[in-house]
Amino acid sequence: MARREFSASRIPGFPTVAILVFVALYMPILMLVIYSFNAGDSIAIWEGFSFKWYPVAWNNEQVREVTFRSLTVATMASVIATTVATMAALGTTRRRRTGGQTFIYLMINQPLMVPEIVTAVALLIFFASIKVATGYQGLGYLIAAHSAFCIPFAYLPIRARLEGMDRTLEVAASDLYATPWQAFRHVTLPLLMPGIAAGLMLAFVTSLDDVVITLFVKSAGQDTLPTYMLAQIRRSVSAEVNAISTLLLLLTVILLTAFFLLTRKRD
Amino acid sequence: MPKENAIETRSSRKVYGAGSEAVVALDDVSIAIRKGEFFTLLGPSGCGKTTLLRLIAGFETPTSGHILLNGQDITDVPPNRRPVNTVFQSYALFPHLSVRENVGFGLQMKGRPASEIGTKVERALSMVQLGAMADRKPAQLSGGQQQRVALARALAPSPEVLLLDEPLSALDLKLRKEMQSELKRLQHELGITFIFVTHDQEEALTMSDRIGVMSSGRLLQIGSPREIYNHPVNRFVADFIGETNFIPADVHDGTATIAGDIAMQVAPDSPQGRHTIAVRPEHVRILNDPAAAPMRATVTDTTYFGTDSHVRMLLQGGTEIVARYQSEAAGGDAPTTGTDVGVSFAPGSVQVLQD
Ligand SMILES: Nc1ncnc2c1ncn2[C@@H]1O[C@H](COP(=O)(O)OP(=O)(O)OP(=O)(O)O)[C@@H](O)[C@H]1O
Ligand SMILES: [Mg+2]
Numbered sequence: 001m002a003r004r005e006f007s008a009s010r011i012p013g014f015p016t017v018a019i020l021v022f023v024a025l026y027m028p029i030l031m032l033v034i035y036s037f038n039a040g041d042s043i044a045i046w047e048g049f050s051f052k053w054y055p056v057a058w059n060n061e062q063v064r065e066v067t068f069r070s071l072t073v074a075t076m077a078s079v080i081a082t083t084v085a086t087m088a089a090l091g092t093t094r095r096r097r098t099g100g101q102t103f104i105y106l107m108i109n110q111p112l113m114v115p116e117i118v119t120a121v122a123l124l125i126f127f128a129s130i131k132v133a134t135g136y137q138g139l140g141y142l143i144a145a146h147s148a149f150c151i152p153f154a155y156l157p158i159r160a161r162l163e164g165m166d167r168t169l170e171v172a173a174s175d176l177y178a179t180p181w182q183a184f185r186h187v188t189l190p191l192l193m194p195g196i197a198a199g200l201m202l203a204f205v206t207s208l209d210d211v212v213i214t215l216f217v218k219s220a221g222q223d224t225l226p227t228y229m230l231a232q233i234r235r236s237v238s239a240e241v242n243a244i245s246t247l248l249l250l251l252t253v254i255l256l257t258a259f260f261l262l263t264r265k266r267d
Numbered sequence: 268m269p270k271e272n273a274i275e276t277r278s279s280r281k282v283y284g285a286g287s288e289a290v291v292a293l294d295d296v297s298i299a300i301r302k303g304e305f306f307t308l309l310g311p312s313g314c315g316k317t318t319l320l321r322l323i324a325g326f327e328t329p330t331s332g333h334i335l336l337n338g339q340d341i342t343d344v345p346p347n348r349r350p351v352n353t354v355f356q357s358y359a360l361f362p363h364l365s366v367r368e369n370v371g372f373g374l375q376m377k378g379r380p381a382s383e384i385g386t387k388v389e390r391a392l393s394m395v396q397l398g399a400m401a402d403r404k405p406a407q408l409s410g411g412q413q414q415r416v417a418l419a420r421a422l423a424p425s426p427e428v429l430l431l432d433e434p435l436s437a438l439d440l441k442l443r444k445e446m447q448s449e450l451k452r453l454q455h456e457l458g459i460t461f462i463f464v465t466h467d468q469e470e471a472l473t474m475s476d477r478i479g480v481m482s483s484g485r486l487l488q489i490g491s492p493r494e495i496y497n498h499p500v501n502r503f504v505a506d507f508i509g510e511t512n513f514i515p516a517d518v519h520d521g522t523a524t525i526a527g528d529i530a531m532q533v534a535p536d537s538p539q540g541r542h543t544i545a546v547r548p549e550h551v552r553i554l555n556d557p558a559a560a561p562m563r564a565t566v567t568d569t570t571y572f573g574t575d576s577h578v579r580m581l582l583q584g585g586t587e588i589v590a591r592y593q594s595e596a597a598g599g600d601a602p603t604t605g606t607d608v609g610v611s612f613a614p615g616s617v618q619v620l621q622d
Contacts, residue, residue, distance in 0.1 A: 171326055172359040174346045176373035177424065186372075190363045 029249065036242035053243035062228065063244065070208055070225040073139065077146030078154070078203035084147070085154035085199055086192070093162045109156075111149040119149065120216035127217060137219045145217045146207040153206045154199030157263055161195025194262045201255045201262075209248070271337055273428050273460040274300040274323055279332035281318050281484075292318040294484040295332070300428075300462060305454050307463045309471040310481035311507070316464045317356075319481075320430045323462065325349050336427070347376070352421035353430040356437075358413050360405040366392070366416050367401040373424035391423040394453065411442045422453070428460045435470070447474055468508045472496065480504050496547075501621045505545045512551065512588040516544045518619050526584025529562055531612060537619035550616035551590035553578060553601075553608050560609025564588070569601050576601035582610065 008014060036054075040047030057063050088108050092101065111119060127141045169191070173183035211226045218227065225248070229241050281293040293315045300306045308316045321327040322334055325346035333342045341349055352373065360369050370391050374384045392398045395415035405413055414434060421429055431450075435443045451474055454461045465471055471478050472492040479489045480503075488500045499505035502513065516523040521535040523544050533544070554560040564580035567587070578590045578601050590610070592601040602608050 166357070166359065168355055168357055168359040169361060171346075172353070172355060172361070173372070173376075174326070175324055175351075175353045176420070177347045177376040178372075179347055179376075182376055186376075187361060 032242050033246050033249070035239055036246040038239050038242075041239055053239045054247075057240050057243045057247075060240070063225075063240075066223045066225050066228040069139070069222065073142050073146055073224060074204050074207040076143045077150050077207045078200050080143070080147040081150035081203045081207075082154040082158075082196060082200045085151050085158055085203075086196055088151070088155055089158040089162050089195075090188075093159060109152045112152045116149075116212045120213045123213065124216040131219075139222065141217050141219070142214060142222060142224070145213050146210065149210070149213060150203035150206050154203040157198040157202065157259075158192065158195040160263075161192055161198075165191055198259045198262045201259045205252050205255050208252075271302055272299045272335070273302045273304075273337065274298075274462065275333075275335040275338075276319070276322065276329075277333040277335065279319075279322055279329045279334065281315070281322060281327060282330045291484050293322070293329075296481075296484075296486045297332075298479060298486060298489065300460060303458045303460055304476045305451070305461045305463065305474060307465060307471045307475035307478045308481060309465060309468060309478050309507075311466055314481045315484040316466075316481060317432055318484075320353065320432050320462065320464060323428070324351055324353050324430055350427045351430060352424060352426040352428075353432065354417050354421045354434045356432045356434065358405075358417040360413055360416055360420070362405055365402050365404060366397065366408070369405065369416055370420045370423050372420065377424060387423050387425075391419040394422065395419045395449075410437055411446070414438060414446065418450075418453075422457070422459075426459065428462060431461060431463045433464050433466070436465075436467075443470075450474065472508070480507065482507075497616075498618055499545060499620065502543060502545075505618070505620060510548050510589065512546045512548065512586075513543050513620075514546070514582070514584075514586045514588065516542060516619070518542050518544075523617060523619060526562070526582065526586075529583075531561070531617055532614070533617050533619050538621060543620045543622075545618045545620055546588070546612050546616055548577065548589045548591040550613040551588060552611045552613060553590050553592055554611065555599075555602070555608060557607055557609040560611050562610040564608055564610045566602050566604055566606045566608060568604060571601075578602065580608070580610065 035044075035046070037049050037051065038046060039050035039052065085108075092104055092108070106113075123141075123145050127145075131137065131141075165188070169187050170183050173187045174180070178186060209226055210224075211230060214224050214227055215230075218224070223231065225244070229244060232238065232241055276296055276298050279293055279296045280291070283290045283292055296315075296319060298319075308319060310316055318327065322329050325341070325344060329342065333340055335341065336349065336351070361372065364372065367388055371384045371388045374387055379387075388401075389398065392401055395418055397412060397415055397419065400408060400412060400416075405416065408416065414437070418434070434450075435446050438446060447470065450461070450463075463474065472495075475492055477489060477491055478495050480487045480495060482503050488495060488504050490498070495504065496508055499508065499511075505511040505513070514525050516525045518524075518533065518537055518539055518541075520539075521533060521537065522530050523533045523537070523542075524530045525544070557563045562583060564582045566578055566580050568579040569592075570577045570579075574593065576592045576594065578592045580588055580590065582588050588610075594600055
């Protein structure tokens with residue numbers, strides 16, 4: 001008998017388990033999307049197809065306000081996080097290897113490993129003391145908090161891109177009369193762009209759906225879209241939330257598809 | 268005024284790493300490369316050829332010693348301020364730029380006006396016959412075409428010295444031969460100093476004005492291809508370039524004695540004492556009549572190569588030597604195994620080696 005390579009798909013019961021996992025992952029989301037088109041206002045009883053919840057959500061002044069706040073925070077935080085992450089990635093890959101490298105990676109990726117609730121409490125206490133000292137109550141706290149936990153998400157694709165880059169190209173640029181800044185500007189940066197764009201999108205999506213840290217850090221009247229939805233669902237279950245979720249889902253899928261296409265393309 | 272040297276290295280030494288992991292990549296290399304010459308660095312893998320080029324280009328600073336360009340010390344000048352360009356072994360073309368932008372990169376960084384960049388890029392591209400490919404990206408070119416873009420890119424800013432790090436090693440034999448003559452023609456036309464790195468001895472012999480042979484970070488010998496081939500200074504050089512017979516000998520006053528009593532003339536300034544002599548296989552003559560020859564040998568093996576045969580023999584005194592036997596010229600087939608033959612060495616072909 002010919003020897004065959006090991007393949008997980010030949011383990012008995014593998015197809016069943018795989019199907020169950022996919023059902024568990026996508027069934028609830030599918031239900032959510034379907035019920036966003038429900039004609040009635042229940043999220044459990046189907047009363048016919050309708051688009052009505054989308055205009056309802058759109059015309060809700062509060063929904064618009066929190067959406068705008070979410071987008072503001074996500075945009076600011078992802079830009080800040082990506083800028084910091086780009087510099088961190090340059091710092092960790094464009095220097096001589098030293099023993100501290102692993103430690104630095106751990107430090108940068110800390111938000112991925114520390115439980116979110118711990119970070120949330122720490123930020124609450126930290127920002128509270130600043131609030132007392134300065135009296136400032138604005139959106140800055142949320143933006144700062146989001147920027148911090150988005151850094152590793154932006155950092156990872158950028159570092160991957162930098163590590164895959166041929167260092168000889170930068171040497172070639174300096175050979176061809178480019179100053180270090182010109183070499184960065186004309187060679188490193190353009191080649192890094194797909195990584196930076198991917199990092200920006202990941203950071204944006206991560207910020208957009210954060211609940212835990214936002215709940216702890218936000219001041220009164222600073223609901224973002226996810227915390228607003230959470231509050232709504234607690235009060236009364238409405239198909240309006242389904243419509244908003246579906247739109248968020250659509251936005252995320254678009255961004256993640258773009259991320260996938262950007263990181264896959266190799267030149 | 269004496270002709271200036273384009274590049275000079277003075278006791279240049281390069282050590283990578285430190286402590287127990289230190290690697291001496293270059294050990295006290297002093298070399299003077301003349302203006303407009305085609306100079307080749309030849310040596311086995313890991314002997315420090317690339318390191319020497321990197322020092323000249325400015326990508327590395329020597330651990331000690333100096334680098335001079337036109338007599339000026341440039342040891343501490345960064346690469347972007349040296350009028351020296353490199354053709355990298357991996358080509359290192361910028362993947363996000365078109366062929367035209369790649370070739371124009373150096374001039375653009377120098378801040379030349381667009382009109383000048385345009386004409387110089389066109390000229391460089393036509394020099395390597397790639398005018399039709401100007402708008403392509405490097406990924407859309409064949410290996411040979413990429414190689415020529417790399418050459419055009421390095422030549423476009425009109426450097427004083429061009430460094431080529433094994434630029435042909437990735438090409439197949441036919442393309443390689445073509446590029447060899449193309450490089451030679453370009454160098455002749457432009458009059459730029461070329462420093463060319465290879466580990467292919469044939470490439471070095473056919474292309475160079477002078478060759479520097481390196482081994483383990485040291486420069487062993489500098490000379491014209493003819494000098495290096497005919498008068499290698501030591502066993503390594505003789506062995507690395509072409510095939511050679513090595514025979515132990517006693518050397519005194521211009522005479523080398525082998526196998527106890529066979530004496531032959533060597534250069535009067537040869538080193539004295541117990542040494543090895545080197546004779547190329549094509550300088551070993553085979554005579555069918557042993558009595559008429561100064562030395563006798565027994566054929567142990569004959570290999571046929573078409574135009575010539577390699578005849579392996581046991582020379583009297585017990586040393587094995589190889590002769591290149593040209594059937595046409597000798598007017599007969601090579602002697603068969605077991606035959607006793609006479610042997611002589613062509614006059615002036617015996618070289619006494621330093622070690
Ligand atoms: N960055 C580096 N760090 C440590 N050692 C190095 C470094 N670069 C080169 N070396 C060592 O220095 C020596 C010379 O290397 P170099 O690249 O100059 O050799 P080469 O003659 O160009 O070889 P090849 O023909 O294989 O390209 C080698 O032993 C190599 O291992
Ligand atoms: Mg090399």
